[in-house]
Amino acid sequence: MVNLIGSRALLERFSQFIDPEVEEIFEIGQYLIKAGGKALRPTLLLMTCESFGYDPSFALQLAAGIEFIHLASLLHDDVVDGATLRRGIKSANLVFGNEACVLAGDYLYAKALELYANFGNLEAIRILSRAVMDMSQGQLLELRSLGKVLNKEEYFRIIDLKTGALFASSLQIGALISGQEGHSKLYKAGVYLGRAFQIVDDVLDYEGDESKLGKRVGSDLREGKCTLPLICAEGALKDFTFPPDDPEALRLRVIELGGTKLAKEIAKEELSKAFNILLEFKELESLTKFLRGLIERES
Ligand code: FPP
Numbered sequence: 001m002v003n004l005i006g007s008r009a010l011l012e013r014f015s016q017f018i019d020p021e022v023e024e025i026f027e028i029g030q031y032l033i034k035a036g037g038k039a040l041r042p043t044l045l046l047m048t049c050e051s052f053g054y055d056p057s058f059a060l061q062l063a064a065g066i067e068f069i070h071l072a073s074l075l076h077d078d079v080v081d082g083a084t085l086r087r088g089i090k091s092a093n094l095v096f097g098n099e100a101c102v103l104a105g106d107y108l109y110a111k112a113l114e115l116y117a118n119f120g121n122l123e124a125i126r127i128l129s130r131a132v133m134d135m136s137q138g139q140l141l142e143l144r145s146l147g148k149v150l151n152k153e154e155y156f157r158i159i160d161l162k163t164g165a166l167f168a169s170s171l172q173i174g175a176l177i178s179g180q181e182g183h184s185k186l187y188k189a190g191v192y193l194g195r196a197f198q199i200v201d202d203v204l205d206y207e208g209d210e211s212k213l214g215k216r217v218g219s220d221l222r223e224g225k226c227t228l229p230l231i232c233a234e235g236a237l238k239d240f241t242f243p244p245d246d247p248e249a250l251r252l253r254v255i256e257l258g259g260t261k262l263a264k265e266i267a268k269e270e271l272s273k274a275f276n277i278l279l280e281f282k283e284l285e286s287l288t289k290f291l292r293g294l295i296e297r298e299s
Pocket residue numbers: 069070072073074076077081105106109132135136139162163201215
């Protein structure tokens with residue numbers, strides 16, 4: 001099984017698809033790519049193809065399209081969040097400005113659709129378009145929830161849309177183009193997988209190591225964003241105002257009260273739900289093993 005996670009060669013092959021007339025668009029795309037992402041979503045798509053016996057080299061433009069949607073969403077997200085650090089370097093919004101980043105994101109989004117149109121599978125285009133609609137809606141729900149304490153269901157609704165949808169599409173598209181009848185079943189597995197990843201990301205925002213993480217720790221509470229660690233600790237919190245006057249004190253308190261520990265347990269449960277579906281497909285055994293190893297390393 002090809003392990004392409006973080007593969008520079010793969011990311012460099014994706015860069016070849018970015019061919020704008022305007023140099024600055026290329027620079028912004030390259031800026032994020034060169035900072036070195038894990039290319040997790042396209043790797044999922046390619047590994048799913050390979051597992052089902054479809055040559056992954058024929059799906060390269062679809063994998064690139066998935067990565068471009070992810071990059072576009074990060075460019076837009078960093079503008080929305082007013083981020084300062086991404087992948088260990090200044091976030092693109094700081095270097096190129098908000099306006100240019102929104103436009104570069106638009107370019108990458110449209111480029112992804114062009115790559116899918118060239119491949120010519122209408123159902124794959126539908127799945128990808130739906131993912132972007134979901135992501136935008138999740139992001140808007142999150143924006144409107146800033147400063148509010150959410151319950152677990154409200155939190156899951158947001159992360160299933162903003163993160164789960166693209167993970168889900170990566171798996172489903174990989175299975176679809178490999179001719180798998182049961183491709184829509186994999187969508188649900190991807191949603192659970194995306195949930196687990198977003199929960200781990202949200203836990204790391206509480207207790208990660210900034211130098212390893214490549215982004216600021218404690219940003220969620222500073223932005224007034226309620227994520228699972230806070231939801232898990234909320235019952236035990238006394239004299240608690242939200243958004244917090246002192247985000248750093250609240251961050252430490254949530255960790256102390258076991259909010260991050262409980263959130264990690266919930267991430268594991270969501271992961272098991274994903275694996276239960278994946279393991280219905282005998283062909284996906286090694287993909288499941290690979291994902292298990294990856295999550296253990298990440299969390
Ligand atoms: C990161 O969340 C953001 C997302 C997972 C989704 C962002 C989606 C959009 C901006 C809408 C889709 C738009 C396009 C053009 C495809 P986070 O802020 O929790 O993660 P972070 O800590 O990495 O910033």
